Amino acid sequence: MRILESERILLKPIELEDLNFLLNLRWEQEVMNYLIHDPISYKNQLDWFNNIKKTDVALSVFLKEENELKIIGTIGLYEINARHQRAIWRIRLDPSQQGKGYATEAINLLLDYGFNTLNLNKIISDSFANNIAIVNLTLKLGFKQEGLLVNHYFHKGEFRDAIQFGLLRKDFNCTKK
Numbered sequence: 001m002r003i004l005e006s007e008r009i010l011l012k013p014i015e016l017e018d019l020n021f022l023l024n025l026r027w028e029q030e031v032m033n034y035l036i037h038d039p040i041s042y043k044n045q046l047d048w049f050n051n052i053k054k055t056d057v058a059l060s061v062f063l064k065e066e067n068e069l070k071i072i073g074t075i076g077l078y079e080i081n082a083r084h085q086r087a088i089w090r091i092r093l094d095p096s097q098q099g100k101g102y103a104t105e106a107i108n109l110l111l112d113y114g115f116n117t118l119n120l121n122k123i124i125s126d127s128f129a130n131n132i133a134i135v136n137l138t139l140k141l142g143f144k145q146e147g148l149l150v151n152h153y154f155h156k157g158e159f160r161d162a163i164q165f166g167l168l169r170k171d172f173n174c175t176k177k
């Protein structure tokens, strides 16, 4: 796939050399609190990398600095269903780079690619109901809440609720006009 970029951000397929950074990110306390998946080892991370499906859009997020690209996270479209023209998106950014609008910039690039290049009709996400940052971000992007998934995940010794959000291509194009 081609590289996606905005003024400050560049997105490109995850490469082997990105894995150490992405693994460390998974182990950051602030990030781990909201990850639906359990922490993993480097071997798990490598296995995941080697098994990324051809249809998945698994990208590293880079900050465009003066003379170099600095990796700050990952974003992607997964579980792409060609028949139903649907995918799920996920994002994870370095805590030291949060609150600067980078997620908004990265997801807009990804949504544009998903709807206008992959021709998806719908992009969904699910996250813990108490993940205020992602809930606010998703609503700000125009996603609609589709459901509260009660006791949907078992995480850190307790069942936790999740919220499913969805955005349709026609609504994304509307917000871009």
Ligand SMILES: CC(C)(COP(=O)(O)OP(=O)(O)OC[C@H]1O[C@@H](n2cnc3c(N)ncnc32)[C@H](O)[C@@H]1OP(=O)(O)O)[C@@H](O)C(=O)NCCC(=O)NCCS
Binding pocket: 030, 031, 034, 035, 036, 090, 091, 092, 093, 094, 097, 098, 099, 100, 101, 102, 103, 104, 105, 127, 131, 132, 133, 134, 136, 137, 138, 140
């Ligand atoms: C969710 C996440 C991607 C947001 O990244 P970010 O770059 O800080 O987001 P932005 O700066 O683009 O903020 C966009 C909007 O998100 C919301 N938001 C972001 N951080 C927030 C926070 N700490 N509290 C409340 N709302 C927040 C706000 O609505 C914000 O808009 P505003 O600045 O106009 O108020 C980031 O916090 C993250 O990686 N969290 C850990 C991983 C995670 O939870 N991933 C999702 C589950 S898989």
